[in-house]
Amino acid sequence: MxxxxxxxxxxxxxxxxxxDLAIEKPxxxxxxxxxxxxxxxxxxxxxxxxxxxxxxxxxxxxxxxxxxxxxxxxxxxxxxxxxxxxxxxxxxxxxxxxxxxxxxxxxxxxxxxxxxxxxxxxxxxxxxxxxxxxxxxxxxxxxxxxxxxxxxxxxxxxxxxxxxxxxxxxxxxxxxxxxxxxxxxxxxxxxxxxxxxxxxxxxxxxxxxxxxxxxxxxxxxxxxxxxxxxxxxxxxxxxxxxxxxxxxxxxxxxxxxxxxxxxxxxxxxxxxxxxxxxxxxxxxxxxxxxxxxxxxxxxxxxxxxxxxxxxxxxxxxxxxxxxxxxxxxxxxxxxxxxxxxxxxxxxDEQPNVEEKENAHRFKTMEGTIVFDKVKFAYNEKRIALHDISLEIKQGETVALVGHTGSGKSTIANLISRFYDPTQGQVKIDGHNLKDVKVNSLRQKISVVLQDTFIFSGTIMENIRFGQPNASDEEVIKASKIVGADGFIQRLANGYHTEVEERGNILSAGERQLLSFARALLADPSILILDEATASIDTETEVKIQQALAKLLKGRTAIIIAHRLSTIREADTIFVLENGRILERGSHADLMKKQGEYFGLVKSQFQMLDAI
Missing domain, CATH: 1.20.1560.10 (ABC transporter type 1, transmembrane domain)
Structure with a gap:
């Protein structure tokens, strides 16, 4: 052999x-x-x-x-x-x-x-x-x-x-x-x-x-x-x-x-x-x-x-x-x-995201986000963000659009403090995120990703993952708001149906609806939707759009999407390219400028017409 x-x-x-490398030590x-x-x-x-x-x-x-x-x-x-x-x-x-x-x-x-x-x-x-x-x-x-x-x-x-x-x-x-x-x-x-x-x-x-x-x-x-x-x-x-x-x-x-x-x-x-x-x-x-x-x-x-x-x-x-x-x-x-x-x-490995001894703990969070001249690099050769400055006010819905690799998800990761900026500051409610307790920050933020992870267990347990102390009634209520209750009730054992690792018995759209219910149940102050509707069919997307109005109410929301139809109602749209903000404004304002955003919308609708 x-x-x-x-x-x-x-x-x-x-x-x-x-x-793993060999460890050469006495x-x-x-x-x-x-x-x-x-x-x-x-x-x-x-x-x-x-x-x-x-x-x-x-x-x-x-x-x-x-x-x-x-x-x-x-x-x-x-x-x-x-x-x-x-x-x-x-x-x-x-x-x-x-x-x-x-x-x-x-x-x-x-x-x-x-x-x-x-x-x-x-x-x-x-x-x-x-x-x-x-x-x-x-x-x-x-x-x-x-x-x-x-x-x-x-x-x-x-x-x-x-x-x-x-x-x-x-x-x-x-x-x-x-x-x-x-x-x-x-x-x-x-x-x-x-x-x-x-x-x-x-x-x-x-x-x-x-x-x-x-x-x-x-x-x-x-x-x-x-x-x-x-x-x-x-x-x-x-x-x-x-x-x-x-x-x-x-x-x-x-x-x-x-x-x-x-x-x-x-x-x-x-x-x-x-x-x-x-x-x-x-x-x-x-x-x-x-x-x-x-x-x-x-x-x-x-x-x-x-x-x-x-x-x-x-x-x-x-x-x-x-x-x-x-x-x-x-x-x-x-x-x-x-x-x-x-x-x-x-x-002995220490978190790159260090936590100070007397760090601020968020008991409540309004949700005002500020990026102050933020630069971020995954390594010396890969700079993801260049001198980003932006402000997202409490209760505002903003959208981040741009080509793949433009820095959209990096901004979301910095808000959740999965990484710290290389230069500059990221602030929430006036607090530099380097000066706050990480757990207290993330408990006030919910992230919905494109690739929803479903754990082995029941539907009820997967939704409750967002809030372990929630009652069955609260889980069902959250599911109804996002439109997930209908398909859950059709399953063999309803909310008590067992799903295997990654939820293979569910469709991509159904898994995404569960992630929305999970996020809503956590009752976050800031909601991040990272390509959350990319895997959902048109019919399901209509249900999601209806649910989003209730989901986003009173919350600061950051929506990352390639589907531009999902971000029309955003208060502010930031157009990114190679880690820089090229344009910012509402959908109507950006369409009038006929700049980068206008080109993205036009090319997307041309593709739809071709289909």
């Missing part, structure tokens, strides 16, 4: 570049600490309980070998004391019962702890992403954001459910074994520990390669999810142009890259365990050879007893077990770090 697709069409080539201990802070809310409940349960089970594991080797072998068996052996067996059984209870609660509590932390982290990330500015979403695909919120956080699940407590348990176990071995026989302990520097050297060499491999896995997953997200959303376009085979071929390449990155990462991670087993074998050889020599010397000549040798054998087997797990834990930690780097990259 080839890793690369030889040739793909231009509309697919973009996926090769809309990916292991970040501050970042690990930042991750562990999410345990803080549970530091007085599940976490201490799990630690205590872990200590109980670990203590049992450490005590039992001592009872067997030093008491059972060196005393009871040596002296043929059956009574002591009986008590010893009963005592060990009781200890194992405590260990069983401790392990049961440890597993239960760490799983509850882990799931709570994952819930908190995912909620925090999603809430933060929702507050980011439009520029953030302009430069990232929905698929790459989805990977961070779902896949990357899922990668932390094992770390929080088992990894942290297991790490503590292995560190306690390993430290205790080393101390016990040196107390019992320093010479034999030094002999079997001689392989530890080799283990440390090998693990240090492997760290960088393993970490970079898991970073690559995350990048490839992001690529594949980005393509899947757009591919599924654009399935109708794909089928319309018969691009299924080409799309599948491109996905095969992405799928192979994802598979290959996983294979490389797991192959490098798998190298650690064989080294541990080899070190274990070497330590066992040293124990048998040197331990046998010490037994032959006897305790009187600086040697050891058989019980001590057996104890070393017990602990040596236990010694390499936590080291092996720590190696696996380190691999798990590397995966978690690769994921957390990407998560914290988003959490």
């Amino acid at each position: 080839s890793k690369k697709v030889k040739e793909v069409s231009p509309h697919l080539k973009r996926f090769q570049y809309t990916v 292991f970040n201990w501050k970042q690990l600490w930042r991750l562990l802070i999410y345990l803080k809310p549970y530091s007085k409940t599940y976490l201490p309980g799990a630690i205590i349960a872990m200590l109980i089970s670990t203590a049992v594991r450490l005590i039992v070998p001592i009872l067997i080797s030093k008491v059972a072998i060196d005393i009871a068996i040596k002296n043929k004391d059956t009574t002591m052996l009986t008590y010893l067996v009963v005592g060990i059984a009781i200890l194992y019962l405590f260990s069983y209870i401790g392990n049961t609660f440890r597993i239960k509590w760490v799983n509850i702890l882990g799931q709570n932390v994952i819930y908190d982290l995912r909620h925090h990330l999603f809430s933060h992403v929702q507050r980011l500015s439009h520029r953030f979403f302009d430069t990232r695909s929905a698929g790459s954001i989805l990977v961070r919120i779902m896949n990357d956080i899922n990668s932390l699940q094992e770390l929080f459910t088992n990894g942290i407590i297991n790490l503590l348990m292995d560190v306690v176990l390993l430290t205790s074994i080393i101390v016990i071995l040196f107390v019992i026989s320093p010479k034999l302990a030094l002999a079997v520990m001689v392989v530890i520097p080799l283990m440390f050297y090998i693990s240090t060499k492997l760290r960088r390669n393993i970490r970079k491999s898991w970073q690559q896995v995350r990048i490839q997953q992001s690529r594949m999810n980005s393509h899947l997200n757009e591919g599924l959303q654009g399935m109708r376009i794909t089928q319309s142009f018969s691009q299924e085979e080409e799309n599948a071929e491109f996905f095969k390449g992405l799928n192979w890259d994802n598979f290959d990155s996983w294979r490389e990462a797991t192959k490098k991670s798998a190298m650690f365990r064989p080294f541990v087993e080899m070190s274990n074998a070497l330590g066992t050889v040293i124990l048998i050879s040197y331990g046998a020599h010490l037994i032959l010397l006897g305790p009187a000549n600086g040697g050891i007893e058989i019980g001590t040798f057996v104890l070393f054998a017990f602990y040596l087997g236990m010694f390499w077990e936590p080291i092996s797990r720590l190696g696996q834990m380190y691999n798990q930690l590397l995966m978690a770090m690769a994921a957390s780097e990407r998560i914290f990259e988003f959490l």
Whole structure:
């Protein structure tokens, strides 16, 4: 199977570049600490309980070998004391019962702890992403954001459910074994520990390669999810142009890259365990050879007893077990770090639209809008607005017309403060929008777009999205005003009809009517209609025009439209071209001037006559 697709069409080539960049950083201990802070809310409940349960089970594991080797072998068996052996067996059984209870609660509590932390982290990330500015979403695909919120956080699940407590348990176990071995026989302990520097050297060499491999896995997953997200959303376009085979071929390449990155990462991670087993074998050889020599010397000549040798054998087997797990834990930690780097990259992203601490909060809004010498650029090479100055009075309806790319939607975006102007000021009721609370601003503004987004849920829930506390009666009243009640009542379950994502069971006109009802229910002071009637047929447009009179009453309205028939009644029409205002005035005044607006109207009616 080839890793690369030889040739793909231009509309697919973009996926090769809309990916996350690799993060080349050393292991970040501050970042690990930042991750562990999410345990803080549970530091007085599940976490201490799990630690205590872990200590109980670990203590049992450490005590039992001592009872067997030093008491059972060196005393009871040596002296043929059956009574002591009986008590010893009963005592060990009781200890194992405590260990069983401790392990049961440890597993239960760490799983509850882990799931709570994952819930908190995912909620925090999603809430933060929702507050980011439009520029953030302009430069990232929905698929790459989805990977961070779902896949990357899922990668932390094992770390929080088992990894942290297991790490503590292995560190306690390993430290205790080393101390016990040196107390019992320093010479034999030094002999079997001689392989530890080799283990440390090998693990240090492997760290960088393993970490970079898991970073690559995350990048490839992001690529594949980005393509899947757009591919599924654009399935109708794909089928319309018969691009299924080409799309599948491109996905095969992405799928192979994802598979290959996983294979490389797991192959490098798998190298650690064989080294541990080899070190274990070497330590066992040293124990048998040197331990046998010490037994032959006897305790009187600086040697050891058989019980001590057996104890070393017990602990040596236990010694390499936590080291092996720590190696696996380190691999798990590397995966978690690769994921957390990407998560914290988003959490560290700050909105381009900054909010001041003592910003003004709109309790009421009159709706007077002023643009004072506003310049705006999406980037250095793309200037959208040039020195725009205009005033929209309270309750006034203005229209923005012009060719595509003239700056109409940019003006609407600045009013909603999705972006801040590069130069100049945008004011509402005399307040510079940079000095107001964003939420209080947007709660007083409703935007109706050409491409209406319908959420999965009922018709009632979709309309109520504009005002979550609205009653059913208020929803129905808003629907009747905009003329949506008629088609809603004809649906199978009326207002309680379930619609899937994007409202595919509804026509474009019906979806637009729902968006009008949603906007009206929010009761905004400022209403922005951005090509809101572009997808509506002539019959539906007549209903909308009737509803608009009620919808716009007492509100400041900005209408963006290519259909010039929808803006005849506007108080003021602004004609834009390349980010500049060419003309302004009422429909009648602009028609008398016979300028740019006159030409737009004339060309549009000529097109209609031709049809």
